[in-house]
Amino acid sequence: MHSGPSPEVAGGAPVAPISTNISVEGSHERAEHLVDSPHAVMTCTDVSVYYGKFRAVNECTMPIARHEITALIGPSGCGKSTILRALNRMNDLIPGTRVTGQVAFHEIDIYGKDVDPIEVRRRIGMVFQKPNPFPKSIYDNIAYGPRVTGMKVASMDDLVEESLRGAALWDEVKDKLKQSAYGLSGGQQQRLCIARTIAVRPEVILMDEPCSALDPIATSRIEDLMVELRKQYTIVIVTHNMQQAARVADRTAFFTAEAAEGSGDRTGHLVEFDKTVKIFGNPADKRTEDYISGRFG
Amino acid sequence: MTTSTVEPTEQPRRLVAAANGDRDLTSLVFLVLLWGCLAFGIFSLAVLLFNTAMEGAGRLDAQLFTNYTSQLRPESAGARAAIFGSLLVMLTTAALSIPLGVAAASYLEEFASRENKFAQLVELNVQNLAAVPAIIYGMLAAGFAVLIGLPRNTVLAGAIALALLILPVIIVSTREALRAVPREIRQGSLALGASPMQTLLRQTLPAAIPGIATGTILALSRAVGEAAPLLLLGGLVFVRFDPNGLLSGFTTMPIQIFDWAGRPQVAFQELAAAASIVLLGLLLAMNALAIIIRNKFSSQR
Numbered sequence: 001m002h003s004g005p006s007p008e009v010a011g012g013a014p015v016a017p018i019s020t021n022i023s024v025e026g027s028h029e030r031a032e033h034l035v036d037s038p039h040a041v042m043t044c045t046d047v048s049v050y051y052g053k054f055r056a057v058n059e060c061t062m063p064i065a066r067h068e069i070t071a072l073i074g075p076s077g078c079g080k081s082t083i084l085r086a087l088n089r090m091n092d093l094i095p096g097t098r099v100t101g102q103v104a105f106h107e108i109d110i111y112g113k114d115v116d117p118i119e120v121r122r123r124i125g126m127v128f129q130k131p132n133p134f135p136k137s138i139y140d141n142i143a144y145g146p147r148v149t150g151m152k153v154a155s156m157d158d159l160v161e162e163s164l165r166g167a168a169l170w171d172e173v174k175d176k177l178k179q180s181a182y183g184l185s186g187g188q189q190q191r192l193c194i195a196r197t198i199a200v201r202p203e204v205i206l207m208d209e210p211c212s213a214l215d216p217i218a219t220s221r222i223e224d225l226m227v228e229l230r231k232q233y234t235i236v237i238v239t240h241n242m243q244q245a246a247r248v249a250d251r252t253a254f255f256t257a258e259a260a261e262g263s264g265d266r267t268g269h270l271v272e273f274d275k276t277v278k279i280f281g282n283p284a285d286k287r288t289e290d291y292i293s294g295r296f297g
Numbered sequence: 298m299t300t301s302t303v304e305p306t307e308q309p310r311r312l313v314a315a316a317n318g319d320r321d322l323t324s325l326v327f328l329v330l331l332w333g334c335l336a337f338g339i340f341s342l343a344v345l346l347f348n349t350a351m352e353g354a355g356r357l358d359a360q361l362f363t364n365y366t367s368q369l370r371p372e373s374a375g376a377r378a379a380i381f382g383s384l385l386v387m388l389t390t391a392a393l394s395i396p397l398g399v400a401a402a403s404y405l406e407e408f409a410s411r412e413n414k415f416a417q418l419v420e421l422n423v424q425n426l427a428a429v430p431a432i433i434y435g436m437l438a439a440g441f442a443v444l445i446g447l448p449r450n451t452v453l454a455g456a457i458a459l460a461l462l463i464l465p466v467i468i469v470s471t472r473e474a475l476r477a478v479p480r481e482i483r484q485g486s487l488a489l490g491a492s493p494m495q496t497l498l499r500q501t502l503p504a505a506i507p508g509i510a511t512g513t514i515l516a517l518s519r520a521v522g523e524a525a526p527l528l529l530l531g532g533l534v535f536v537r538f539d540p541n542g543l544l545s546g547f548t549t550m551p552i553q554i555f556d557w558a559g560r561p562q563v564a565f566q567e568l569a570a571a572a573s574i575v576l577l578g579l580l581l582a583m584n585a586l587a588i589i590i591r592n593k594f595s596s597q598r
Contacts, residue, residue, distance in 0.1 A: 090488065093483075119490070122490025125488060128488075134485065144486070144499070148489065148499065
């Protein structure tokens, strides 16, 4: 089983088939059991996202496969975070945002008329770039989600322990559950946020650059955790770190931004979506190859 | 590094020059002027406080707190009715204005979109109301009281006038406090499947309490010091009973001071000064409380 950053990457020695320093060694092992047309928990069909008149992402179509990690990569401003937020309607909170096309979750369009965005967010959780624990105790951070969503919980204590174990944080915090979450380190806070997310038992967890505020050791722990969580959840991660995508993701979507005809606004779109091994080993699109080999972005 | 070769001598010289160079004559004059303004303000305040203290010290006794006012015996008269009146009016004002102000601020800040015409109207009005003179609120409350058949010179009518007076302040300071709560907290809550209302009640408002409390206490302390709107309501200047309910007649500290200060006898002047000290003490205590609350919560962060 693959876990943690590959030593090749740490040493900086190029081992990948094309001229990048990104290792996909682990991905090769994982790729063997990756089927070509997996069961998709979510499917984006021609999804465009507008902020007012500005089109941030144009017609993105891709599946999110169950029990896999899907990475969204690409240069800044390519719309990968925007697409991620479209997946659980977090975009609703920004005034003037409009989504066209279809985002299906188990065949149901989450932007449909009868769909409650609150229920969507409960089933499709989100972990943010900056750890954002609530100004409450560790225990109350975990218990908050189940409480507000009215989950039937036999024992909140058990659920808290289970969630913290699930996020590999239990041993570090079991003696200080009543203390403020603000006393934890950045990496611990981010794992607390993951524990808080899995406490409401979502099916899909969206992660928006979850390691970009963390040091390498904390990052590698979160990556291990993601690989572990994949057994029970479906994970979509936005990352600026290509090594990270290569290390943990089963499939990778590469986005880029190009100026639309007739205007200076740069609209993001999906260039290539494939198994991670393929994206980093033998990309079909020249732009993907240029990006992952560090020629732009 | 071949692209740029920086002259190393240039910058250090500039740094040294900056150390004394910006204190030329003009800026020195301006600095002295600023200090002068500050000194003048503090000096005036000190003289006022000193004068009041000297004049009122003789009557700052227990009788001031226990006795009612009197036409004939100023030497033993007290501000008992006014103290109770001020406290009751303040509590009623708080009960009316805090829920309304916090709710209005929450609506404007958390729920209304920027394009919402109604929210824009409310926002415009809040801004305008903050600049309206206090006495206008007295007229407004008087009109309102007549409209609903409420006697004008009651605790409730007075509290309505003062609540209207401080509502804009409470709304503005609550909005500021809500705005200071990190967006990440709201997003974290919503991403867990909490509704916007749950997010407001369980995360955003609790996190904003220090700011709300500070703003509210300062607004209330302004209300306590107001006499104009209450006088316009026909606030009684001569009360020899404790207010016993929302529909009771009342007087407050500023009104009582106004009454005493207008009388020719020296004993009443002293009484007014003594009552002013009590009022100042109350305001100072409230402001101190606001600062304590702010510091207590900000050190917990």
